[in-house]
Amino acid sequence: MSGGMGNALSRRAVGRLGATAIAAATIGPVRAAPSRTVDVVVVGGGFGGATAARYLKQFAPGLSVVVVEQNKVFHTCPFSNLVLGGLRRMSDIAHGYAGLAARGVEVVHQRVLSLDPERRTVRLADDSVIGFRKAILSPGVDMRWNALSGYDEAAAQAMPHAWKAGPQTALLRQQLQAMADGDTVIIAPPDNPFRCPPGPYERASLIAHWLQQNRPRSKVLILDAKDRFSKQGLFTQAWAALYPGLIEHVPAADDGRIVAVDAVGRWLETAFGDRHSAAVINVIPPQWAGAIARDAGLVNADGWCPVGPTTFASDMAADVHVIGDAAVAGQMPKSGFSANSQGKVAAANIVQALAGRDPIAGSFANTCYSLVGPGYGISVAKVYRSTADGIVGIDGSGGLSPMDANADVRAHEAAFAEGWYASITADMFG
Amino acid sequence: MVAREMRRRGTVLMAMMVVVTAAILTVMVQQAVAGEPTAARVLALSCAACHGPGGASPGSIPSLKGKDPVFIAEALRAFRDGSRPATVMGRIATGYSDAEIEVLSRQFAHPAARQ
């Protein structure tokens, strides 16, 4: 670039000239050199990323850690079903980044447009470029638009997925409030793997709870791409007790699987050509790793990121680590708890690597609490380890809440679900 | 008789292994610079999602921070064998060996008591 013109040009001038004019006036590569290089760049300040950043600073206060997160406020998917059920407000699931900043983490609110694994740089939406020694990606999932024929971004405005918390949650809540008594709510969950396996069924429960109080003649219809689902026995038992006749689950074997969507006509079509319509339609489409991971070439044929079981180093690029929903983390489910647990182990091993020390085998846990109604909680849990065969569950550990438990046990689990939420959000943002 | 003897010998051997492993990990903890990752610390990281960062719980789950390691180890063993009723800790404690429980139990004590 002649005479340092690239640096001198104001961004407004760039806008006026347009990208082609700049490219034409440029001799040599357009790719800007990083304005600075930090020890660790974390892409995404959600369950995995916020946790990893906090623990990097805890393990090694001297490291420079930058979190690049596109939103100033993070709405947790956990407990967003409680918002749909009228048990929490949106503000109850909103979290800011002041706590991380107070711990010495630099939080930059920008979208990361690209990651260059060879140059070890990320480019942000404001065109700034940050170099890194190590990168951690925890971008979560993206909806796989049109994997379900007709379900694209525009369709999600008519039939919200609400599978990323925030505006989509608010939209689905508005639609519930606008429906008439006697109208039906359809929930259409995808096939595995997807974010939060028990989530659609917790959602069905809490929407049923709200209908029971506010639209007593309405029902929930679950059109499922699967035959079996997480905690099925427990959910089914709870539904019979709390919401008799209110929730109908149609498995794939009974033609529950949706293959096409018409957002304008407001109908869904099943594999065998049956059409369903309803006042409120919640389509939870197939998913894959967030765009940043896909664009950087970090995904396998299914759109997820293969990683090592101890350091979470990408199989595709050196010094780039992927955690959370985007990663293929052995037997661990895609949950906020898993992402938090992985974020700590990845942080520990990145600190080890930067200090020239050996990695430490990971120990992980996951527990997915589901609130089926006020004072009625159930859970599934497991402990995991890094092994030569990947991340595997410890035999004999974990399992489900007991069937047929009394009301006290369910009430305790509901209270502990709230305790879990308070603890994990403190662990991320506190 | 023989079987019982072997079992007893097995138990003694296991107890010795527990002590040795715990001692190795203790040495690792002692040598570690404050905050830096160690096998012992990594083992206890997942507890914080429920018990709060550093075991300080802001909500309804009991805090572990500052609790006596002997109490924590006994509680974990009792959860594991089912003698102490629990909603979820039975399912968590079954993921750890005796040696690991010893190590875990020290992670939430005041720094001076951790060794």
Ligand SMILES: Cc1cc2nc3c(=O)[nH]c(=O)nc-3n(C[C@H](O)[C@H](O)[C@H](O)COP(=O)(O)OP(=O)(O)OC[C@H]3O[C@@H](n4cnc5c(N)ncnc54)[C@H](O)[C@@H]3O)c2cc1C
């Ligand atoms: C309805 C529902 C209920 C759930 N309930 C539970 C529960 O009870 N318990 C549980 O453990 N899990 C639950 N989950 C699952 C949980 O939300 C996810 O598993 C978890 O959020 C995954 O963490 P992550 O770090 O991978 O992604 P996220 O937490 O989604 O974080 C990703 C972050 O990256 C940011 N980002 C992405 N791309 C970019 C980019 N290019 N530039 C800048 N920023 C970017 C996003 O804005 C986002 O903040 C639930 C999910 C849903 C949908």
